[in-house]
Amino acid sequence: MVRVISQIILAVVVVQVTLGCTPSAQGNEMAAPVLRVAAAADLQFAFAEIGALFEEETGGKVIFIFGSTASLASQIENGAPVDVFAAADVRSLDGLVSKGLLIKDTQRTYAFGRIALVGNKKAGISLSGLRDLLDTRVKHIAIANPQHAPYGLAAQQALEASGVWEQVRPKLVYGENVRQALQFVQTGNADAGIVALSIAEVPEVTYVPIEQGLYQPLEQSIAVLKGIRDEELAREFVAFVDGPVGRSVLRKYDFRLPGES
DSSP states (O other): OHHHHHHHHHHHHHHHHHHHTOHHHHHHHHOOOEEEEEEEGGGHHHHHHHHHHHHHHHOOEEEEEEEOHHHHHHHHHTTOOOSEEEOSSHHHHHHHHHTTOBOGGGOEEEEEEOEEEEEEGGGTOOOSSGGGGGSTTOOOEEEEOTTTOHHHHHHHHHHHHTTOHHHHGGGEEEESSHHHHHHHHHTTSSSEEEEEGGGOOOTTEEEEEOOGGGSOOEEEEEEEBTTOSOHHHHHHHHHHHTSHHHHHHHHHTTOBOTTOO
16 A cells, blocks of 8 residues: 555656656746847848857847848838848838838947959959959859849949949849859859958958949948837847947958948
8 A cells, every 4th residue: 555655656746847847848947038130141240140149148049031131121021020120221221110110219220331342263363343344254243133132232333333334234143132142153153243241251252342432332220120029139139239249240240330431
């Protein structure tokens, strides 16, 4: 009888311990808050670093969705589950604010982007300026699609200002975003390209910054979306990007910062 009672007590204890240690119970008690950030493709390297530093400081988890600014804005308009939007231009943010999708007082300019001329190293073509793209050895030139990517539009503006747009148009291949344009050059599917300076330092390419007076300033803006679950954490991330740590990382990746020449 004593043995039976002991077995019953043991079974109860096991059940209690098991229930207390279920994944759902542990997850509810220990899960870190998650922040979903839609970010322009030129931010991929810089935000990967900023995100890791933010997680270390706050204990939260950041999930990034990178893409062209216009495509991300369209997804947000259609209800994509996003907490923060970091765009490659200010107009996209202004449009979403006017539609009541973003919290206006969280919007701020966090950086000004720059573009660079890149060349595939294996192609062996020396590129020091945009007129070098007229070289007959340059068969394909990659840029982001100017119809929806701010960096693609900046590339078009620079080519037009340099007087080579019409001559190089037949050579152009368009990436969905600036990161894909860089990949075309990295893989040799394009001999050269114009991409964000912030992502140009990769082993497969050479690069040279393009004179900033050849294109309209790429004023990059960030804001928090309305109606999200953890607005406080989202606001913390925006402040972190525009704070001392975030600005230091952005400067490292060749962004020009507000208030700096």
